[in-house]
Amino acid sequence: MNRYRSHNCNELRKKDVGNDVLLSGWINKKRDHGNLLFIDLRDNYGITQCIIDKKNTQFNDLEKVQLETVIKINGEVVNRSTETINKEIDTGEIEVSIKSYEILGTCKELPLPVFSDQEYSEEIRLKYRFLDLRRKKIHENILLRSKVISFIRNEMIKMGFLEFQTPILTSSSPEGARDFLVPSRLNPGKFYALPQAPQQFKQLIMVSGFDKYFQIAPCFRDEDARADRSPGEFYQLDLEMSFVEQEEIFKVVEKLLLNTFKKFSNKKIITDKFPKISYSDALLKYGTDKPDLRNPLIINDITEIFSRDDVSFDIFKKLVKSGSKVRCIVTKNTQDKPRSFFDNIDKWAKEQGASGLAYFTFEKGISAKGPIGKFFSRDALMEIMKKTNAKIGDSIFLACNSKIELEKITSLARDKIAQDLDLIDNNTFAFCWIVDYPMYERDVISKKIKFSHNPFSMPQGNLNEINFEKPLDILAYQYDIVCNGIELSSGAIRNHIPELMYKLFSIAGYNKDEVNKKFSGMINALSYGAPPHGGIAPGIERIVMLLANEKNIREITMFPMNQNAQDLMMNAPSEISENQLKELNLYLNVKK
Numbered sequence: 001m002n003r004y005r006s007h008n009c010n011e012l013r014k015k016d017v018g019n020d021v022l023l024s025g026w027i028n029k030k031r032d033h034g035n036l037l038f039i040d041l042r043d044n045y046g047i048t049q050c051i052i053d054k055k056n057t058q059f060n061d062l063e064k065v066q067l068e069t070v071i072k073i074n075g076e077v078v079n080r081s082t083e084t085i086n087k088e089i090d091t092g093e094i095e096v097s098i099k100s101y102e103i104l105g106t107c108k109e110l111p112l113p114v115f116s117d118q119e120y121s122e123e124i125r126l127k128y129r130f131l132d133l134r135r136k137k138i139h140e141n142i143l144l145r146s147k148v149i150s151f152i153r154n155e156m157i158k159m160g161f162l163e164f165q166t167p168i169l170t171s172s173s174p175e176g177a178r179d180f181l182v183p184s185r186l187n188p189g190k191f192y193a194l195p196q197a198p199q200q201f202k203q204l205i206m207v208s209g210f211d212k213y214f215q216i217a218p219c220f221r222d223e224d225a226r227a228d229r230s231p232g233e234f235y236q237l238d239l240e241m242s243f244v245e246q247e248e249i250f251k252v253v254e255k256l257l258l259n260t261f262k263k264f265s266n267k268k269i270i271t272d273k274f275p276k277i278s279y280s281d282a283l284l285k286y287g288t289d290k291p292d293l294r295n296p297l298i299i300n301d302i303t304e305i306f307s308r309d310d311v312s313f314d315i316f317k318k319l320v321k322s323g324s325k326v327r328c329i330v331t332k333n334t335q336d337k338p339r340s341f342f343d344n345i346d347k348w349a350k351e352q353g354a355s356g357l358a359y360f361t362f363e364k365g366i367s368a369k370g371p372i373g374k375f376f377s378r379d380a381l382m383e384i385m386k387k388t389n390a391k392i393g394d395s396i397f398l399a400c401n402s403k404i405e406l407e408k409i410t411s412l413a414r415d416k417i418a419q420d421l422d423l424i425d426n427n428t429f430a431f432c433w434i435v436d437y438p439m440y441e442r443d444v445i446s447k448k449i450k451f452s453h454n455p456f457s458m459p460q461g462n463l464n465e466i467n468f469e470k471p472l473d474i475l476a477y478q479y480d481i482v483c484n485g486i487e488l489s490s491g492a493i494r495n496h497i498p499e500l501m502y503k504l505f506s507i508a509g510y511n512k513d514e515v516n517k518k519f520s521g522m523i524n525a526l527s528y529g530a531p532p533h534g535g536i537a538p539g540i541e542r543i544v545m546l547l548a549n550e551k552n553i554r555e556i557t558m559f560p561m562n563q564n565a566q567d568l569m570m571n572a573p574s575e576i577s578e579n580q581l582k583e584l585n586l587y588l589n590v591k592k
Contacts (some may be wrong), residue, residue, distance in 0.1 A: 004072055004104070005342075009044025015095050016077040021096060023048055023071045024104060026134065027065060029115050037063055037099075041073060042114075044139075048091045050075060053517040062101055070105035070135070073098050079357040122554075127509055127568040129559055139163045141556045148264060149216055152237055152540075153254050161212040161239060166201035167219070168194060178222035180232075188585040194220035197537060200454065200522050202240040203494055206533040207525045214239040216540065222565075227552045228486060228542055231565040234553075236489070240535035246477050246493055249534055250274070250433060253481060253489075257538070261429055264547045268372060270294070270430045274481070287327075287411025288436075292485030293430035295418040299410045300388045301327050302398075310377035314401045316358075327406050328388060328398045329414055331421060335361050335369075335393040341420070342370065345397060348416060354399065354409040361395040370395075404444075415485075429483055429546065436460070437478040438470045440507065451508050453478045456491040456501075456522070458534075463500065471507045481538065491536025498526045 012021065025043035032038075033056045039062070040047050050073055051057050065071070075096040079469040086092030088271040111128050112120045117137045125132045153163070172193040174177045191198040195201075197219045205213045217238040225231035237256075240250060254274055261269060261438065270293065283291045285298050289591055305311060306320045316326055334341070342359045349357040360370030362385060366378045376384070390396060397417065400407050418424050438458050449471055457476040459466055466474060477493035495501050505515045516523060544556040553561045561567050581587060 008045040009041055009043040009048045010079055010090050012048060012091050012094055012096070017094060019077050020074070020099075021077055022072060022074055025052070025070070026114075027069050030067065032063060037558075039563075041071070041096075042134075046091065047089050049080075049086070049095040050098050051095055052101075056098065058098075058101060062098070065103065066107045067107070068107040068110060068131070069103060070107075072102045072104055074100045097484055104447060105571055119129060122562060123568060126554075126560065126562055129569045133558065138555060139551065141544070141548045142558055143556075144264065144548055145556055147424045147542070148260065149235075149482055149540060151260060151263060152256065153216065153535045155259055156214045156237075156239070156270060157233050159212070159252060159255070161214040162210065163215055164205060164213055164425070165215055166198040166205075166217065167197070170195050170201075173200075173518075180220045180222055183586055185584055196221050197236065198238050199454075199514055200519070202238055202535060203456070203522065203533065204525050206240055206242045206494075207496075207528070207530045211242050213241075217537070225561070225563045228545065230541070230553055230557060231563065235540040237540060238469050238535070238536040238537045240533060242531040242533045244493075244532070244534055246479065246534065248437075248537055250479075250489060250492075253491075253536055253538065254431075255542075257431065257481075257483075257488075260543065261547065265429070267546040268428045272432050274431040275434045276435050279434055279438065280436070282434050284327075287407040287409075287414060288485075289434045289480060290459050290482050290485055290487045291432065291434075292415065292424070293432055294424045294426075294484060295414060295419055296423055297329050297331070297414045299327050299329055299414060301325060302384055302387055303327075305380060305384055305387075306400075308377075308383075311375060311380045313358075313372055313375035316398070319400045323402070324400050325403055325406055326398060326400045328384075328396050329410065329417060330388045330390045331395045331397070332391070332419060333393050334395040334421070335363070337343050337395070342395070342397075345413070345417060345420070349399070349409060349413060352409060352412055353540050354405070357397045357399055357409075357413060359395060359397045362390055362392050364392055366392075372398075377551070382401050392451070431481065431483045434480040434482060435478075436475045437470065437480075439474040439476040439504070442472065448509060449507055452476075453490065455505065455508070456494050459500075459504070463497075468503065468507060477534070479536070481536070486542055486546065489536050489538035491534065493532070493534035496526055496530040496532055498523055501526070585587065 004022065009023060009025050023041055025041045026416050028040040028042035028047060030037065030039050037059060039050045039053045041050050052062055073096060075098045077094050078097050080093055080095050080205055110131065112124055112131060114131055114134045117135055125409065133142060160470055166291055169182060169192040170192065172181065173196060175446045177196055179196065182192040182194065184190045199215050214378060215238050217236055218233055219236055223231060256267065258272055279289055282291055284301060287299055303326045306326055307316050320326060330521060346359065358372045360368040360373035362381065363369050366381050368381055369375055384390065388396065397413060437453045439452065440449050443450050453476065457478045460475040460477055480490050481488045495504065503514055504511050540576045541553050545553060548556050550556055559569065
């Protein structure tokens with residue numbers, strides 16, 4: 001028998017009654033009933049209630065032991081009385097009568113309670129993360145993460161993928177986020193970069209003749225923190241396939257995600273066949289390329305209505321003449337909502353930096369009730385109803401601005417209105433593909449043409465017929481997968497033709513020498529017989545966030561950093577010694 005335990009704290013059942021057992025774990029809770037002391041003993045697997053009678057010579061000592069002390073208990077399994085059975089835990093029908101105990105690890109005064117999941121400040125939680133991780137909710141989240149990763153790995157192997165590991169020390173990439181740099185001791189003045197993603201390596205694996213690759217890959221990006229993004233490192237399911245088209249990658253990912261989400265969640269998946277939405281349609285209908293399809297509200301463009309003579313809403317008409325657009329959101333059967341509902345939406349929009357949201361309600365006889373209803377004729381209202389599928393009793397919110405600003409406010413308004421009307425079913429998952437991304441976009445500040453997504457993507461269409469003189473019209477085989485408004489992943493069919501890569505990069509301002517220098521490994525490899533290939537890389541943290549029903553990535557990450565990219569537990573980043581700097585041929589010139 002193991003000297004510390006014969007069973008774990010979730011293992012004992014009625015069949016074990018009468019047996020002597022050894023249990024080891026943490027004191028989760030204590031309840032002193034005078035002659036009896038109840039102790040909830042916790043380990044990784046669960047909780048067992050243990051009791052000690054005052055007649056026991058160790059009673060007084062155990063009574064004084066601090067919560068979260070690690071102890072070993074020697075006792076006998078006994079039945080609980082009918083009225084004390086606890087159906088909320090697996091061991092709830094039995095308890096262990098303590099004969100003796102031994103302290104294995106003492107505990108100081110706790111900076112936060114472990115037996116409670118109440119909110120504590122980020123600073124305390126991250127500084128004492130090892131205590132935070134003992135708490136039931138986050139402990140279960142981390143266990144879930146481990147199970148999800150193991151399941152994904154097995155599913156990929158079942159589908160014929162091979163797992164390979166790519167380098168962590170590599171070269172700096174000129175595209176994407178900021179790199180984390182590592183100075184080279186053996187090559188003074190030169191630096192490695194931690195990989196933002198294994199992008200180039202996984203393509204090189206395909207060029208090397210392997211057919212289906214995957215890994216649970218660590219990625220490093222010097223980015224600011226967000227609720228769904230860690231400020232430093234994250235993990236993704238990185239995969240790549242040779243001799244494939246876009247649809248074959250979709251089939252693999254859909255099968256994987258469906259199996260994973262059905263395995264680890266009881267929520268309903270709205271449709272097993274993920275809808276495909278073009279990038280342009282997504283921005284028009286949802287204001288974003290990360291739409292939450294649980295939300296039934298759709299955005300419509302009604303700009304041309306404001307060129308009619310029978311519309312006298314002059315503020316919008318003047319803006320439309322100067323190039324602005326008008327988009328709207330229709331809400332069903334909201335004729336009985338109080339004026340405050342509409343005014344609060346308008347007020348909220350102004351708080352977001354917009355000029356507000358105009359509104360009115362369609363009434364019987366094709367008329368409009370609301371602050372701007374009087375500015376529309378009956379015919380104009382009928383035309384709006386036709387364009388938006390609005391009915392009598394529906395209301396409409398309108399905004400007028402540039403296309404970019406409209407997309408921002410209507411996307412936010414779509415979510416806000418749906419929340420206020422309780423339109424979103426939180427017990428569902430709604431997946432979709434966003435496809436047909438533009439190859440290029442114009443930089444808002446410099447006005448120069450730049451890649452909009454992944455520079456290594458294959459443009460759509462017959463390569464001999466693409467009009468490179470109109471780069472903003474070129475679409476790419478690039479795609480994102482989105483669930484409940486959260487982007488899980490970006491992917492693409494890769495450009496495997498060196499001459500085409502030079503051409504595409506030249507449009508973005510890179511000459512041939514620059515491409516050869518910055519992407520030497522890639523461009524050289526593609527010159528030696530590269531297969532058509534493509535891939536994608538769903539984010540592990542975001543998948544687990546959805547499955548755990550968490551809104552912050554910190555809740556499913558074992559040792560996260562804070563908002564300032566600091567590890568408060570390990571005091572990282574930290575200063576290094578003069579000797580270390582000398583070894584690396586570095587000196588510091590820190591700006592104060």
